[in-house]
Amino acid sequence: KAGVTQTPRYLIKTRGQQVTLSCSPISGHRSVSWYQQTPGQGLQFLFEYFSETQRNKGNFPGRFSGRQFSNSRSEMNVSTLELGDSALYLCASSVPGTGETDTQYFGPGTRLTVL
Amino acid sequence: KQEVTQIPAALSVPEGENLVLNCSFTDSAIYNLQWFRQDPGKGLTSLLLIQSSQREQTSGRLNASLDKSSGRSTLYIAASQPGDSATYLCAVRSTGNQFYFGTGTSLTVIP
Numbered sequence: 001k002a003g004v005t006q007t008p009r010y011l012i013k014t015r016g017q018q019v020t021l022s023c024s025p026i027s028g029h030r031s032v033s034w035y036q037q038t039p040g041q042g043l044q045f046l047f048e049y050f051s052e053t054q055r056n057k058g059n060f061p062g063r064f065s066g067r068q069f070s071n072s073r074s075e076m077n078v079s080t081l082e083l084g085d086s087a088l089y090l091c092a093s094s095v096p097g098t099g100e101t102d103t104q105y106f107g108p109g110t111r112l113t114v115l
Numbered sequence: 116k117q118e119v120t121q122i123p124a125a126l127s128v129p130e131g132e133n134l135v136l137n138c139s140f141t142d143s144a145i146y147n148l149q150w151f152r153q154d155p156g157k158g159l160t161s162l163l164l165i166q167s168s169q170r171e172q173t174s175g176r177l178n179a180s181l182d183k184s185s186g187r188s189t190l191y192i193a194a195s196q197p198g199d200s201a202t203y204l205c206a207v208r209s210t211g212n213q214f215y216f217g218t219g220t221s222l223t224v225i226p
Contacts, residue, residue, distance in 0.1 A: 004158075025117065033214065035214075035216075037147050041215060042217075042218045042219065043206075043216035044128075044203065045213055045215070045216075046216040048212065048214075055212060056211070056212045058213065061153040088153055090158055090159065092159075102146070102147065102164075102208065103149065103159060103161055103164045104159075104161065104206075104214075105150070106158040106160070106161075107158050108157060108158045109157070111156075
């Protein structure tokens with residue numbers, strides 16, 4: 001079974017631009033979560049999508065948004081990029097049950113650099 | 116707000132040693148706790164998931180325990196190998212369905 005895939009793997013953007021990252025979950029997984037990882041803040045939860053609906057949201061500004069399609073693929077968008085948005089963006093998929101058994105499987109990440 | 120802490124931040128041990136990594140969390144209202152490893156520049160690999168109703172889980176040389184009432188989990192690695200060198204992260208899923216990660220323990224196993 002193929003794992004979680006993320007595209008692109010690397011991105012370089014300039015301040016003020018916007019960016020869209022893509023995540024394809026493991027086949028049969030309907031939940032996709034997004035995370036930002038930086039050396040200073042560690043791994044922080046952005047949001048979770050399930051059945052095309054945002055189920056949970058972390059504490060990030062509205063410049064960070066996402067969506068999920070009917071095939072469970074998800075995209076994350078960051079508008080008006082700032083230098084501090086430079087990070088590794090990870091997505092994870094799971095087969096959501098009650099919450100107790102939801103093992104998360106991570107993709108390799110997209111490394112975003114904002115200049 | 117849930118806070119997850121991992122101690123120590125870094126650990127260096129000789130090959131063959133048994134070791135324990137610690138994870139503590141402030142709010143016991145969790146669905147589960149998951150341990151991951153992360154190799155440099157890579158994504159996370161799931162190691163073990165412990166449900167809130169469980170006390171421990173085992174996989175090969177790894178054993179993870181959970182004491183929800185005290186807000187603690189430990190990851191025990193037996194007979195460490197150089198290939199175990201990585202950063203180990205714990206994460207809790209709160210009953211509000213948010214995920215909180217610890218800052219990780221960087222493990223180096225010296226041949």
